[in-house]
Amino acid sequence: MILDQGQQFEKIISESREILVLLPKDPVGDAIGAAWALYFFLEKRKKNVNLVFEGDGMMEKFSFLPKPERVLHELSGTQDFILSFNTKFNKIIDIKTEKLSEELRVYITPEKGSIDPRDFSFIPSRFKYDVLIVLGSPDRESLGKIFEESPDIFYEVPVINIDHHGSNDRFGKMNIVDIAASSTSEILLDLLEKISEDAVDDVMAECLLAGIIEATNSFQNKNTTPKALRMSAALMARGADQQKIIRFLFKTQPLTVLKLWGRVMARLRWVEESGLIWAPVLLEDFVQSRSNPADIVLILDKIMENYSNGKIFLVVYNELPEKIKVIVKSVDPDVAKRIAMIFDGKFSAQIGEFNYEGTDAQEAGEKIVNKIKEIVR
Numbered sequence: 001m002i003l004d005q006g007q008q009f010e011k012i013i014s015e016s017r018e019i020l021v022l023l024p025k026d027p028v029g030d031a032i033g034a035a036w037a038l039y040f041f042l043e044k045r046k047k048n049v050n051l052v053f054e055g056d057g058m059m060e061k062f063s064f065l066p067k068p069e070r071v072l073h074e075l076s077g078t079q080d081f082i083l084s085f086n087t088k089f090n091k092i093i094d095i096k097t098e099k100l101s102e103e104l105r106v107y108i109t110p111e112k113g114s115i116d117p118r119d120f121s122f123i124p125s126r127f128k129y130d131v132l133i134v135l136g137s138p139d140r141e142s143l144g145k146i147f148e149e150s151p152d153i154f155y156e157v158p159v160i161n162i163d164h165h166g167s168n169d170r171f172g173k174m175n176i177v178d179i180a181a182s183s184t185s186e187i188l189l190d191l192l193e194k195i196s197e198d199a200v201d202d203v204m205a206e207c208l209l210a211g212i213i214e215a216t217n218s219f220q221n222k223n224t225t226p227k228a229l230r231m232s233a234a235l236m237a238r239g240a241d242q243q244k245i246i247r248f249l250f251k252t253q254p255l256t257v258l259k260l261w262g263r264v265m266a267r268l269r270w271v272e273e274s275g276l277i278w279a280p281v282l283l284e285d286f287v288q289s290r291s292n293p294a295d296i297v298l299i300l301d302k303i304m305e306n307y308s309n310g311k312i313f314l315v316v317y318n319e320l321p322e323k324i325k326v327i328v329k330s331v332d333p334d335v336a337k338r339i340a341m342i343f344d345g346k347f348s349a350q351i352g353e354f355n356y357e358g359t360d361a362q363e364a365g366e367k368i369v370n371k372i373k374e375i376v377r
Contacts, residue, residue: 005176006194010156012160012174013195016047020075020157022187022310023053024137024348025144026294028302031136032062033211034162034185037204038133039068039190044201054144056294058214064248065207071225075150086119127153127168127375133160136184138167142348146215162187167347182221182228185211189231203240209240210249259289264299264315267362271369274376275311277303280361283318293319296327297351304329312336314354316365324364328352339372 013019019042025215033201052072083106085092093110108115113349130155133139133312140147140154147154153173161172165179181187185208200208202292212232216224219232236242253261263285270319281299288290296315311329319325326343329351330336337347345354358364 005022005174008174009152009160009176009191010195011045011277012131012158013042013045017018018129019047019049021051022132022143022146022370023051024142025053025124025146026055026297027058027136028297028351029058029062029214030185030211031208032058032181033065033207033214034135034188035182036062036065036068037134037185037192037200037207038188040066040201041199042067042167042205042206054146058075058298060247060254061298062210064244065210066203067070075146075153084121085115089345090115090119091249106373127157129153129157131158131160133162134172135162135188136165137161137163138165138348139169140171141162141346162191165339165350167333169221180225182223182225183212183215185209186228186231187217188205189235190192200235200238205240206236206245209242210245212248213242213245218250218270219259253298256289256291260285260291260295261299261302263289264303268303270307270310270367271373276310276372276376277307277310277312278316278365279303280365281315281317282361283321285317293317293325298349300327302323310359312339314365314369314372316361316368318359318361322359324356324358324361326354326356326364326368336377339375342370342371342375 021038023035027035039049039051050070050072051068053076054073074218090113091111092108093111098105098107137143138361142349158174159172160174160176161168161170161177162184164178164184164187166179168177170177176187176191178187188201189208209232212228213219216228219229264279264281267279271278275283281296296317300313300315304310311332312328312335314328315324316324316326326345328336328339333350336350336352340347340352340354343354343356345352356364356368
């Protein structure tokens with residue numbers, strides 16, 4: 001019998017005990033909502049589950065949701081290395097360890113004489129996880145250091161890739177990618193409902209609805225489909241509080257973000273012929289507003305919300321005194337991706353980002369804008 005994707009997903013989950021859920025670096029709200037819901041679903045099914053991603057992304061913005069207990073920001077302890085001894089001719093009668101400041105010593109006592117170096121070897125054990133579930137990431141590289149520092153696990157442990165981005169390169173053993181969906185949260189809800197009609201409780205419903213609302217800008221974006229609206233209504237029927245979610249996501253912002261938003265607005269530039277709106281953000285802006293670079297994505301979203309005539313939106317900022325970073329979004333995601341690639345950057349979750357040599361964000365921004373004008377032309 002050939003299983004459909006929902007049945008395959010259920011089979012893999014039911015046969016797995018140790019599950020690792022992974023998100024892109026600095027995840028957007030949709031990925032957070034989906035991950036939180038999946039965590040609670042797996043925990044309810046008595047699975048050992050860990051959530052891992054680099055950076056904080058929108059975690060503070062989504063702090064009104066119940067937070068999973070095991071959220072990690074680095075991947076460690078995934079695999080043991082075994083020191084194997086052949087004891088056919090010389091038994092081991094004692095083993096002890098000693099921890100020094102920067103060293104761990106293992107003392108091995110043989111029954112007779114000394115140990116023949118040919119009698120021992122190092123053997124890597126299997127990874128502790130049965131399956132990796134990656135949410136809302138177009139490729140492995142978007143996971144940042146989680147992939148860079150532990151690439152082997154992605155080739156030796158089955159990967160389920162769940163995403164709605166058209167740029168997804170289908171890197172999983174199982175790829176559940178629906179580019180017609182409004183969000184990853186919508187796809188996950190569909191999967192969970194195929195497992196069981198009552199799989200989603202009120203907590204999971206709140207997380208999934210928050211993800212859909214964030215991804216569709218409270219149902220105002222053009223990616224809002226009739227299916228997304230039907231699913232949202234079903235989630236509200238299960239106890240998700242739409243008004244509460246909208247209040248936290250769109251009507252209340254931390255004072256630090258509002259202060260940074262005000263400083264950015266004072267420097268906003270409009271390049272009419274290219275439909276480009278951009279602003280430089282200086283280190284003093286972060287200091288004076290008590291905000292941090294993680295807030296830049298939110299600021300960029302606010303610029304897009306307030307300037308409907310714009311086509312390309314850009315923020316150039318000093319991440320460090322000697323390091324300039326650029327974040328770009330566009331009404332046409334392919335344009336943002338093309339810009340990021342031209343500057344040797346990366347594109348993930350509709351956001352392009354790249355580094356630029358220099359120390360002056362304003363001067364760097366003008367050079368970047370001139371280059372983009374040539375690209376657009």
